[in-house]
Structures are given as C-alpha cells and as structure tokens.
Amino acid sequence: MTTRKDFLMQSGMLAAGVVLLPSFTLPYKNPKKNLGVQLYTFRKEMLEDAVGTLKRIAALGIKQIESARSTKGLYYGLKPTEMKDVCEDLGMTLRSGHVALDEHWKETMDQAAEAGQEYLICSSLPTAGQTVDNYKAVAEAFNKAGEECSSRNIKFGYHNHEYEFESENGEVFYDILLKNTQANLVHMELDLGWVVVAGKDPLDYFRKYEGRFPLWHLKDMDMVKKESTEFGKGGLDIAQMLKYKHESGLKYIFIEQEEYASTPFESMTHNMKYMKNL
Numbered sequence: 001m002t003t004r005k006d007f008l009m010q011s012g013m014l015a016a017g018v019v020l021l022p023s024f025t026l027p028y029k030n031p032k033k034n035l036g037v038q039l040y041t042f043r044k045e046m047l048e049d050a051v052g053t054l055k056r057i058a059a060l061g062i063k064q065i066e067s068a069r070s071t072k073g074l075y076y077g078l079k080p081t082e083m084k085d086v087c088e089d090l091g092m093t094l095r096s097g098h099v100a101l102d103e104h105w106k107e108t109m110d111q112a113a114e115a116g117q118e119y120l121i122c123s124s125l126p127t128a129g130q131t132v133d134n135y136k137a138v139a140e141a142f143n144k145a146g147e148e149c150s151s152r153n154i155k156f157g158y159h160n161h162e163y164e165f166e167s168e169n170g171e172v173f174y175d176i177l178l179k180n181t182q183a184n185l186v187h188m189e190l191d192l193g194w195v196v197v198a199g200k201d202p203l204d205y206f207r208k209y210e211g212r213f214p215l216w217h218l219k220d221m222d223m224v225k226k227e228s229t230e231f232g233k234g235g236l237d238i239a240q241m242l243k244y245k246h247e248s249g250l251k252y253i254f255i256e257q258e259e260y261a262s263t264p265f266e267s268m269t270h271n272m273k274y275m276k277n278l
Contacts, residue, residue: 006073035275036095038062038217038256042264043070050076051086056265058090060272062111066254068123074099074108080115095252096189096215098123098159099143113152120213121157121189130166135173139180146185157187157215165198178209188212190248191256193219196235197226203244213250216241217256228258230267231274239278 037057039046045053047070057065065087070076074097075083087094096119099108112120122145125138142158149156164174178188190213195202206213217239220234231238235244260267 008107034064034252035062036066036252036254037062037268038066038098038254039076040067040068040098041255041257041268043068045264046070046074046076048120050078050083054086054090054092057268058092060265060268062268062272063092064095064252064254065092066098066119066121068098069100074111075115077115080111096121096157096254098168100124101126101141105145105148109149109152112154117154119155119157119187119189121159121215123159124161126208130163130168130173132171132173132176135176139177139186140184142177142181146182150185155187156185157189159189159217160191160194160199161264162194162198165195165200167185178205178212183212187214189215189217189254191217191219192236192241193221193228193234193256195219197221197223202241206244206247210247213248214251216248218251218253219256219258228256230257230261233269238274242278 007273042053044058045056054065067075074080078086084094094117096116097112097117098121099112101122109120121144125134126141127134127138142156146156156200158177160174164172164177166173177186184202188209190202190205192202194217195205218238219228220231220236220238222229222233223235228234255268255271257264257267257271
C-alpha cells in the first residue's frame with residue numbers, strides 16, 4: 001500500500017453518526033472546535049467526490065480541515081472560494097493546507113489567501129539532501145517563505161516525516177531547522193507518529209523548543225509495520241502527549257491516518273470515539 005510519505009516522494013512533494021469531541025483544554029474558548037482532520041486521510045474519496053466526502057466528514061463532528069495537494073490541485077478540483085464556502089456551509093473551517101515550496105509558490109499563496117486559510121504547511125523538503133548544509137539552506141528558504149506568507153496574513157509552517165530526525169556529525173537535522181528558523185515566521189506542525197517511529201520523544205521537543213508546535217498531526221503508529229493505525233493500537237501515548245499541549249503551544253490537532261483496518265471513515269469514527277473517551 002502506498003503511504004503518504006511514498007506518495008509525496010513519488011510525486012515530488014513530500015455516513016457515520018455524530019460523535020462528541022473531547023473536552024481537553026486548548027488555547028481557544030471552545031476546544032471542541034480545534035480538532036480537525038488532514039484530508040489525505042480521505043484522499044481517494046476527496047478526488048472522487050469532494051463535496052460529498054466533506055459532508056460525511058462534517059457528520060463525524062470534525063470542525064477543522066487541512067487540505068493536501070492532489071492530482072486535481074490544492075482543493076480537489078474545487079476553486080479556493082468553493083472549498084472555503086463548502087466547509088463553512090457544513091460548519092467547518094478550512095484552516096490549513098499541505099503544499100510544496102516550488103515554482104508555483106506565489107500561486108499557492110494567492111490561492112490560500114483566496115481560500116481564507118490561516119496556515120500554509122510545506123509538506124516536504126524543497127531541496128533534497130541529508131546534510132547539515134542543506135538543512136541550513138532550507139531554513140533560510142523557510143524564513144523567506146514565512147515573510148512572504150505573513151504579508152498575506154497567512155502563517156507558514158513545516159510538517160515533518162521521520163527522515164528529519166537523522167543526523168550528521170551529531171547534529172539532528174530537525175533541530176537545525178528549529179534553531180535556524182524564526183519562531184514568528186515558521187510554525188512547526190509536528191507529526192507525532194513519525195517522531196516516535198524515528199525513535200524520538202515528542203515531549204523532548206515540547207520542552208526544548210517550547211511554543212514552536214501550534215499544529216499537530218495526531219497519528220498512532222504500528223511500530224512493527226512502521227505505518228499508521230487506529231488510535232490506541234500503536235505506539236503513541238496520546239493521553240500523555242495531550243498533557244504537554246501548553247508547552248507545545250498547541251492550537252489545532254489534525255488527525256491523519258494513511259492506512260486503515262477497513263475504510264477511512266470507519267477508522268476515523270474509531271479515532272473520534274477514542275478522543276471522546278480520553
């Protein structure tokens with residue numbers, strides 16, 4: 001099965017019942033509005049029927065949406081304003097989107113501004129190379145992208161996989177990104193699942209780089225297969241992670257699942273019930 005990591009690498013870019021959301025405290029008055037989903041979870045369904053799939057997602061009680069670049073563009077064949085309006089009509093907010101920092105970057109920013117997004121998240125390294133020098137160069141590119149997004153009232157960020165936690169001469173590449181990017185310009189979206197697969201502890205990053213992680217990809221991981229699984233079936237202690245939400249600077253959680261026991265909707269129903277029971 002093609003994982004999201006494989007999909008990004010290969011493409012050059014790295015009716016369920018309503019369930020109540022958990023009442024854990026986030027930095028907003030109504031925490032129920034802060035739990036969302038990364039639409040790559042429903043990638044096949046979004047390409048086949050974007051509006052119909054969004055309706056089914058809304059029925060799960062999800063309030064925040066993060067899109068992902070697809071073969072039909074940034075919004076699955078919809079125009080930016082159409083994507084925004086459909087989400088709003090369903091009681092959801094198009095909050096963020098996964099994109100590439102490439103030759104189409106200006107158009108990407110323009111579309112995000114038109115869609116009214118708060119965040120634009122680069123989903124893979126813009127230049128390949130597992131070296132300290134490359135990561136320092138990427139950090140500079142991220143700072144510039146952050147400035148450009150800020151001028152459009154958008155927050156720029158980066159989403160990790162596991163390879164950023166490799167190292168050269170004792171320097172962990174992900175730490176290089178954190179040390180060489182400006183916190184007000186580059187907002188990290190930490191994929192907790194890939195962190196634990198890489199053998200690291202997300203809590204260490206919350207403590208060391210306090211406030212740098214306003215967005216999470218919440219993803220449980222099968223530590224044997226090294227792939228995502230339903231909440232509670234893998235190696236991520238979700239309840240423990242949530243105890244450190246303030247140190248993280250957490251604002252929004254986007255649930256993402258790339259592989260499923262049955263279907264993405266059955267998996268997401270399970271995940272939402274799991275979060276409720278926390």
